[in-house]
Amino acid sequence: MALARPSMQSGFARVAEALGDPAREAIVSALADGKALPAGELASAAGISPQSASAHLQKLVDARVLSVWAQGRFRYYRIVDDDVAALIESLVNLAVKTQGGRRPAACAELRQSRTCYRHLAGQLGVALGEALVRRRLVALNGRTGELTGRGLAWCRSEGIDFNPSRSPHCRLCNDWTERVPHLSGPLPSAILKRLTELRGVAPRRIPRALRLTATGRAFFDRLGVRVPF
Numbered sequence: 025m026a027l028a029r030p031s032m033q034s035g036f037a038r039v040a041e042a043l044g045d046p047a048r049e050a051i052v053s054a055l056a057d058g059k060a061l062p063a064g065e066l067a068s069a070a071g072i073s074p075q076s077a078s079a080h081l082q083k084l085v086d087a088r089v090l091s092v093w094a095q096g097r098f099r100y101y102r103i104v105d106d107d108v109a110a111l112i113e114s115l116v117n118l119a120v121k122t123q124g125g126r127r128p129a130a131c132a133e134l135r136q137s138r139t140c141y142r143h144l145a146g147q148l149g150v151a152l153g154e155a156l157v158r159r160r161l162v163a164l165n166g167r168t169g170e171l172t173g174r175g176l177a178w179c180r181s182e183g184i185d186f187n188p189s190r191s192p193h194c195r196l197c198n199d200w201t202e203r204v205p206h207l208s209g210p211l212p213s214a215i216l217k218r219l220t221e222l223r224g225v226a227p228r229r230i231p232r233a234l235r236l237t238a239t240g241r242a243f244f245d246r247l248g249v250r251v252p253f
């Protein structure tokens with residue numbers, strides 16, 4: 025009797041199946057800015073009925089792509105964490121490559137500055153990541169990075185509430201419009217949170233797009249980043 029060989033399968037087929045539907049793709053795309061939304065809004069975003077949305081959402085929750093929490097009689101859904109958000113961004117980039125390098129159409133506002141889960145993306149997100157590395161505030165090791173002592177001092181000077189006990193502090197996330205990485209993870213999320221608190225960025229009418237305010241420009245000036253838009 026032949027011995028069973030140990031399986032090398034990780035189980036990603038379940039995640040791939042959960043994401044492999046146009047309606048579910050639309051749902052996770054609607055949640056890509058890190059917000060939590062009720063089923064009704066997600067059904068509208070996907071162009072499907074509430075009954076159909078319920079089944080799609082349950083599949084995404086079962087695959088641990090989305091988490092759900094109840095508030096009163098409403099149930100809110102959100103992307104589970106940074107790892108799942110980075111996976112979705114990577115799938116967008118892979119889709120672009122398989123289509124002969126044609127990028128999904130993006131307006132100028134989305135290319136300039138937008139949210140990607142809970143961090144900055146687009147030209148502004150790329151510029152932020154490059155400045156953090158260039159000024160040695162962040163040290164990269166492969167696709168992850170750690171805040172340096174200089175970086176921790178910078179966070180304190182800017183009033184950025186970040187706890188360095190969680191590691192890694194950031195990771196590379198391929199930007200689907202710029203085709204180069206920006207930074208994702210706890211540190212970039214804390215930076216965007218601080219910019220939002222200061223009203224350094226403001227939402228545009230286009231979902232996920234952000235407008236840089238005078239306060240935000242001053243923040244990037246101090247970081248040595250000249251924002252051309």
